[in-house]
Amino acid sequence: MSTLHVVEDIDSDDTGAEQAPLTLTVPESAAGQRLDKALALLLPDLSRSRLQQWIEAGAVRVNGTVARVRQALDGGEQVDIVPVPAPEQLAMRPEPIDLDVVYEDGHIAVLDKPPGLVVHPAAGNWSGTLANGLLARFPETAALPRAGIVHRLDAYTSGLMVVALTLQAQTDLVRQLQARTVMREYWAIVVGAVPPATTVDAPLARDPRNPLRFAVSRAPRAKPARTHVRCVQTVGSGRMALSWIACRLDTGRTHQIRVHLESIGHPLVGDPVYRRGRPAPSPAHGGAVPAWLDFPRQALHACRLGLVHPAQRTAMSWFRAPPADLRTLMRQCGFAGGDVPVEVFG
Numbered sequence: 001m002s003t004l005h006v007v008e009d010i011d012s013d014d015t016g017a018e019q020a021p022l023t024l025t026v027p028e029s030a031a032g033q034r035l036d037k038a039l040a041l042l043l044p045d046l047s048r049s050r051l052q053q054w055i056e057a058g059a060v061r062v063n064g065t066v067a068r069v070r071q072a073l074d075g076g077e078q079v080d081i082v083p084v085p086a087p088e089q090l091a092m093r094p095e096p097i098d099l100d101v102v103y104e105d106g107h108i109a110v111l112d113k114p115p116g117l118v119v120h121p122a123a124g125n126w127s128g129t130l131a132n133g134l135l136a137r138f139p140e141t142a143a144l145p146r147a148g149i150v151h152r153l154d155a156y157t158s159g160l161m162v163v164a165l166t167l168q169a170q171t172d173l174v175r176q177l178q179a180r181t182v183m184r185e186y187w188a189i190v191v192g193a194v195p196p197a198t199t200v201d202a203p204l205a206r207d208p209r210n211p212l213r214f215a216v217s218r219a220p221r222a223k224p225a226r227t228h229v230r231c232v233q234t235v236g237s238g239r240m241a242l243s244w245i246a247c248r249l250d251t252g253r254t255h256q257i258r259v260h261l262e263s264i265g266h267p268l269v270g271d272p273v274y275r276r277g278r279p280a281p282s283p284a285h286g287g288a289v290p291a292w293l294d295f296p297r298q299a300l301h302a303c304r305l306g307l308v309h310p311a312q313r314t315a316m317s318w319f320r321a322p323p324a325d326l327r328t329l330m331r332q333c334g335f336a337g338g339d340v341p342v343e344v345f346g
Contacts, residue, residue, distance in 0.1 A: 020083075021080070021081060021082050021083070022043070022079075022080070022081040022083070023078065023079070023080050023081075024042060024043075024078075024079050024081075025076065025077070025078055025079075026038060026042075026073050026074075026075055026076060026077045026078075026079060027042075027075060028075035028076060029075070030042075030073050030075055031073060031074055031075035032072060032073070033072070033073055034069070034070050034071065034072060034073075035055065035060070035062065035067055035068070035069065035070070035071040035072075035073060035079075036048060036051055036052050036055060036069050036070075038073055039051045039060075039079070039081075052069050053084065054081060054082075054083060054084050055067050055068065055069045056069060057084045059081060059082045059083065059084045060079065060080070060081050060082075061079070061080045061081075062077050062078070062079055063077050063078055064078075064080075067079070092121060092131060092132070092135065092142075092147065093132065093135065094132065094135040094136035094139070094142075095127060095128060095132035095133060095135070095136055096133070096136050097117075097128065097130070097132060097133030097136065097137075098133075099111055099130075099133050099134070099137055100112040100113075100114070101137070102160065102318055102320065103316075103318060104138075104165070106165060106166075107164075107165055107166055107168075107169045107309070107310055107311045107312075108162055108163065108164055108165060108169050108173070108309070108310065109134075109138060109148075109162070109163045109165060110160060110161070110162050110163075110305065110318055111130070111160070111161050111162075111163060112158070112159065112160055112320045113130060113153055113157075113158055113159060113160075113161055113302075114158055114323060115155075115156045115157065115158040115297050115323060115325070116155060116156060116297075117129070117130055117155065118130065118155045119131065119149060119152040119153060119155070119161075120146060120149060120152065125155075130149070130161075131146065131147040131149060134147045134148060134149070134163060135147050138163075138165055140165055140166070141163070141164075141165060143167070144164060144165075144166075144167055144170055145170070147163075148163045148164040148165060148169075148170055149161075149163055150162065150163070150164060150170060150173045150174050150177060151177060151182075151184075151252055153302055154255065154258075154298070154300075156297035156298055157186075157298060157300045157301070157302065158300075158301045158302070158322065158323050158326070159186070159301045159302025159303060159320060159322075160184075160302045160303070160304070160305040160318055160320055161302070161305075162182075162305060162307060164310070168310065168311070169310040169311065172310035173307070173310055176307055176308060176310075177252065180250050180251070181307070181308070182305070182306065182307045183248065183304065183305065183306035183307070183317065184248065184249050184252070184302060184304070184305060184306075185246055185247065185248050185302070185303055185304035185305075185345075186246070186247045186248075186249075186257055186300055186301060186302050186303065187232075187244065187245070187246055187247075187300075187301050187303045187322060187338075188244075188245050188246075188247060188257065188261070188268055188298075188299055188300045188301070189242060189243070189244055189245075189268070189269045189292070189299035189326075189329060189330065189333065189335075190242070190243050190245055190261055190266040190267060190268055190269060190299075191241075191242065191243075191266055191267055191268075191269065192241055192242075192243060192265060192266045193231075193234045193237070193241040193243060194229065194231040194234065194243040194245050194266055195231065196230070196231050197228075197229070197230050197231070198228075198229045198264070199226065199227070199228050199229065200225075200226070200227045200229065200260040200261075200263065200264060201224075201225075201226045202216040202225060202260060202263060203216065203217055203218065203222035203223055203224050203225060204216060204217060204222060204223055204225045204253045204254075204255075204256060204259055205217035205219050205221050205222040205223070212273060213255075213259075213273055213274070214253070214254055214255045214256075214259050215259060215263075216259065216260075216263045223251075223253055224251060225250075225251045225253045225256050225259075225260065226249075226250035226251055227247055227248070227249055227250070227256060227257055227260045227261075228247065228248045228249075228250070228345070229245055229246075229247050229260075229261075230245060230246045230247075230344035230345060231243050231244075231245050231344075232244045232245060232246055232335075232337075232342055232344055233335055233336065233337075235333055235334040235335060236333075236334075240290070242269065242292065242333050243266065244330065244335045244338075245266075246303075246342065246344050246345070247261075248345060255273075255274070257300060258271055258273070258274045258298060258300070259274060261274075262274040262275075268298040268299050268300055269292045269295050269298075269299040269329070270292070270295035270296060270297050270298050270299050271298040271299075272297075272298070290333075292329060292332070292333055295325075295329055297325075299326055299329060301322040301323070301326055303319060303320060303321065303322065303341070304317065304318070304319050304341065305317065305318050306318075319340075319341045321338060321339045321340070322338060326338075327339070
C-alpha cells in the first residue's frame with residue numbers, strides 16, 4: 001500500500017483509513033503501567049486520546065475482559081482491540097454541495113472556496129463541509145485520504161484550493177507542498193499602513209493561554225513559519241489607515257497569515273480571533289463607525305495558486321478575484337482595483 005504523508009497545512013492524526021482489529025501481548029517491561037499509557041507506547045501511530053476513547057467504548061479487552069482506562073497491567077496480558085470509527089470517519093459521506101470548480105481534468109480539481117465553508121468534518125461541523133461536497137462531485141475521492149484534500153483554508157477565508165483526484169496526484173501534490181514549490185498568494189485588508197515589503201519569519205505554536213489561537217513562539221514545539229508581505233495600496237492615515245496587501249507563504253501553518261500580521265501590529269480587518277491593534281471609532285471621525293469595523297469575517301482571500309501538474313509536469317496557475325463581500329469592502333474603504341491580478345512580487 002502506498003504511504004502518504006500529509007503536509008503541514010493539515011494537522012496529521014489517526015483518523016484516516018479504517019483500521020483492522022489488533023492483538024498484542026503486553027511486555028513485562030510495562031508491568032505497573034496504566035493500560036492507556038502502555039498502549040500509547042506500544043502503538044505510537046495512535047494518539048492516547050483515541051485509545052482512551054476506544055477503551056471507554058468497550059472496544060478493548062485484556063485477557064478477554066472489557067478493559068478500563070486506568071487499569072494497571074502486570075505484563076504478559078493479551079490485549080484485543082477492535083478499532084471504533086472516529087466521528088471524522090463516520091462524517092465522510094457524500095453530500096450535494098454547490099462547488100465552484102475553476103479547473104478539473106481527472107487528476108486534479110481547483111476550487112474557489114466561498115467564505116463560511118468548512119473544509120473538513122470536525123467537532124461542530126460534522127456535515128456540509130467541502131470534503132462532503134467533494135465526495136458527491138468526485139466519487140473517486142472516496143478512495144483517497146481526506147477525500148483528496150492536501151491543504152486547507154480557514155472556514156471564513158475564501159479562495160483557491162487544489163484537490164487531488166487520484167492517489168498519484170495526491171502524493172505528488174503533497175511533495176510539492178513539502179518542497180514549498182506551490183505558489184499561494186493571498187490578498188488581505190489589514191489595519192494600519194504596511195511597509196512596501198516585509199517578511200515575517202517567526203515560528204508558531206498553539207497559544208498556551210487560548211487553545212483557539214496560535215502565537216509566535218520560541219518554544220521547542222514551535223514550527224518554523226515564513227510569510228512574505230507586499231503592500232498594494234494604503235488608504236487613510238494614522239490609527240484609521242488601512243492597507244491592501246498581498247502575502248505569499250513559504251510554509252502553511254494553521255492561521256499563519258493571521259498570526260504573523262497581528263504580531264507586527266497589522267491585524268486583518270474582521271478577524272474575530274486575532275485583533276490586537278484594532279482601533280475603536282474616534283470622535284475625531286464624527287463618531288461614525290467605519291464599515292470595515294463591522295466586516296463579519298477576516299478579510300483574507302487566496303487569490304492565486306501555482307503548481308506543476310502532477311501528471312503533465314507542466315506549470316499551471318490560476319487567479320480568482322475576491323468574492324462580492326470583500327470587493328464591496330474594498331470599494332467602501334477606497335481601494336482601487338481588486339478584479340485582476342497585481343504584480344507586487346516581481
